[in-house]
Amino acid sequence: MAKIYLTDTTLRDGSHTVSHQFSPEDVAKVAKALDEAGIDLIEIGHGDGLTGSTINYGFSNYKELDVIRAAAGVVKRAKVTVLLIPGIGSVEDLEEAVHAGATAVRVATHVTEADVAEQHIKAAKKMGLWTVGFLMMAHMADAERVLQEAKKMESYGADVVYCTDSAGAMLPADVTEKISLLKANLSIPIGFHSHNNLGLAIANSIAAVDAGATYIDGSLSGLGAGAGNTPTDTLVAVFNRMGLEHGADLYKTMDASTEALAPVLLSKGVTAQTNLDALICGYAGVYSSFMLHARRASARFGVDLRDILIELGRRRAVGGQEDWIIEVANEIAQNKVK
Amino acid sequence: MAKIYLTDTTLRDGSHTVSHQFSPEDVAKVAKALDEAGIDLIEIGHGDGLTGSTINYGFSNYKELDVIRAAAGVVKRAKVTVLLIPGIGSVEDLEEAVHAGATAVRVATHVTEADVAEQHIKAAKKMGLWTVGFLMMAHMADAERVLQEAKKMESYGADVVYCTDSAGAMLPADVTEKISLLKANLSIPIGFHSHNNLGLAIANSIAAVDAGATYIDGSLSGLGAGAGNTPTDTLVAVFNRMGLEHGADLYKTMDASTEALAPVLLSKGVTAQTNLDALICGYAGVYSSFMLHARRASARFGVDLRDILIELGRRRAVGGQEDWIIEVANEIAQNKVK
Structure with missing residues (x-):
């Protein structure tokens, strides 16, 4: 099996859980722990991505660029990653994020609308960023359509393309079908992002890896929208048990949950979820x-x-x-x- | 696919979560809701089974026979099921349980010790009970050994034999291997009971069904020892999505969580888990x-x-x-x- 690269989105998708109120200090604390645990990409910022802090998506009390600087100041190995949803954020916003220290971006569109990501992916590549195409609500398109859209993102220059189960609606068999088709027809690595609404986040991540995905998302204690994301702590334990190669240390990942994240959540009246x-x-x-x-x-x-x-x-x-x-x-x- | 029979163990395995303090009134309320939701077997009693209420396993404030009577008084369709762990409970205890209204029993042993269940299973069959052999900690034996022990339980007269992942330690591939071997070599139906420690309870239940199991366990909101059992509510939703035939109604199962169980838990300071x-x-x-x-x-x-x-x-x-x-x-x- 190929090596797995882990992206942790506690500080981005997980920020939905705290109404987007992770402070620069919170972010520095958790990002440092994730970096030391060996997570490859650490995604940060508003739950809805760059400039998501609006009346529509919920205001953050903290400036996005301060949050990025906070992460960039402590992270030594991982890629400091931001989310860009074209229409919410712009190429100019991405430039500012890069000046603040972002080194990777995930450009996200609805699964049938990869076209709107063309200029953003191309601009991100020109800025020298590790650039991920992120196809959201992937359960709403059939495998053939997901492939068409993923091919577009590949043609724009994306380094990785993700099949993203935003609604936590996919069954393992759906994941197997979609990821297998992508794997058979793309030259770039395939990623998978899950939500746990049907209790299948870990299972779908296994199915994705078995079908050829090498980039997998999680968040500490499963923090995230809806029923939350795949818990990174549990994911690392299961990947260890399966004998998969990845860069994360199980104990340090668990410690990132209990010693870095849990106190931050407690200060906001939220309890971490993984037992x-x-x-x-x-x-x-x-x-x-x-x-x-x-x-x-x-x-x-x-x-x-x-x-x-x-x-x-x-x-x-x-x-x-x-x-x-x-x-x-x-x-x-x-x-x-x- | 064959029809699936659901056992809900909220009121037995889930009683670990409330230190075995479900009162007869609590049990009547939840058992009635489960029965109306179409659950086939409703397991009740101390977390460690008949006469588990001791200094070793934790005292209950309520008499076991009162709890069984409470369930038997409201359940119209389901089997009122008790757990009997030979060594904790005895054949005499089971007789009393039957007089109080139990109509099914699960006789549980460590996965390598089916022998100790012989007299209990035979006695249960003589009492006219639906009798389930329950092989606990099944991750500790290889598939061949699980089969040997299951065959013993079949030979004693068990109506169903369970592969029980007490520690929540199995991966889907383990489940597939074990259940497939049982299915290929036994004449009686196969059951599977999961814990969610690795976030795989739903996935392992799917793997079990795919491999031929037709009896699957859950508990409302996943209440149970360790990280809890497979959430019955989520299980029913996933089985519906897979098009499997089973007797449960999704909305009524969800309502059993929110309207029957949640107030009971709240009165004990415990919060239900499924979102x-x-x-x-x-x-x-x-x-x-x-x-x-x-x-x-x-x-x-x-x-x-x-x-x-x-x-x-x-x-x-x-x-x-x-x-x-x-x-x-x-x-x-x-x-x-x-």
Whole structure:
């Protein structure tokens, strides 16, 4: 399987959840954590993209260029990415975003209207940006039509083209059909962006990868419009379990949720959604009854709770045996396990 | 595809979420709503099954037999189902449950220990119960071993045998492998029970059905241990979208979440999890920006919000056009749309 590149959109699609009120300080905190976790593209800004801060889409209290500067000031490896919906934002807005530090753009249109992205994609390429074509509401067109529109974006110079399930309406079989056709007929990489309205965000991301997509979106704790996006934390865990190559570190991605994002959300009265204790139990293959004693052993021996659970899973522990948990924690503390 | 039979375990696995404190009144309210929604089996009782109310597993303030009576008193079509984990509960406990009104039992063992269920399954069959063998932590055994254990349960007389992903640790490919092997080698129907720790509960349920399972579990709003079970509401929506035959009504299942379960949870300080607005948008294939005007039109014309959204999806609406939404609501009110 080809390497997967992850885009995290917590700070863009997720900003719908906080009515577009991520401050430059919030963005710096979360973007830094995502960058350190190895996420490849970090999308930031208003939920509706450049200059989305209007009476129609909801005003932000913060200046878009300050937000971009905040991200660009802390991100060392990832591409600082902005969303441009032609008709909301313009080529001039994109130029300003680039001066503020953006290094990639996703140019988004309705799935049947790629044409309106031509000048924006061409301009973005001239500015030297990594340029992604983003076909929204992809469930509304059949696979053949999605391909036609994607080919247009490819012909304008897009580096990647996305099939975007904006309404969270696609089933895995739909994803397989659309991505397979794109893969068979395009020379550029294919991306997939999901929403979790039908509880299928992770499954559809797997289907997309199986069909040949190599760019996959998520957001920390699944923050995003509707039922939210694919949770990046869960996505990384599942991709690890599938043995896929990608650049992200699972623990650091989880930490970005709990240590960077959660306090930011709490300050706005919003709660993060992924149950990370449950995630690590599922990842390790141990029942939730292990959690209590594992947490105690983690504190007692000063070792990461997750390391204990994963090692217990490896040893195929069945019940929540306290003695065994202590033994494992002790061995990890003494570096006998790795 | 064969008909699917749904088991809802809100009132059993979901009782972990409320520390096993569903009262007989709570159970009557939710069980009645589930029965009216067309759920085939309604599982009730302590999260750890018959006589689970102990210092080890957590005391309930309510008598188990009162809870069973409460359900049996309101359920007209579904099977009132109890869980029996040999070692926690006994054959005598099951007899009392039957006297109180239970009509089905799930006899549960660790995936490699079907043997301990022999006397319980045989006794249950003698009592005339619909008897389900329930192989827990199925991710810990390979497909061949799961089959061996399932065959034992079949030989004891089980009517159905379940592959149970207690830890939420299975990937769709694991489910496909295990269920396919069971399907090819057993004469009785196959069931699947999922947890959502890896965000794959719905996807794994689809994989199970595709591989031949006909009994699928869920719980309202995904209530349950760990990250919760497969949300029954979402499951019904996805099965409808897949064109599968099953007995449940989508709206009534959603109503069971919002009108029966949510007030019960609220009284215990717990919030239901499924975003049903987002679910219906994904089901209808419309973007969440429709919601505001659709809600207003629903109130103005006295028609179900869900009918409006589904009709807008059918008409392939793209934006959240207010005029169009009013037109659709008006037509529904005048019975011009059905």
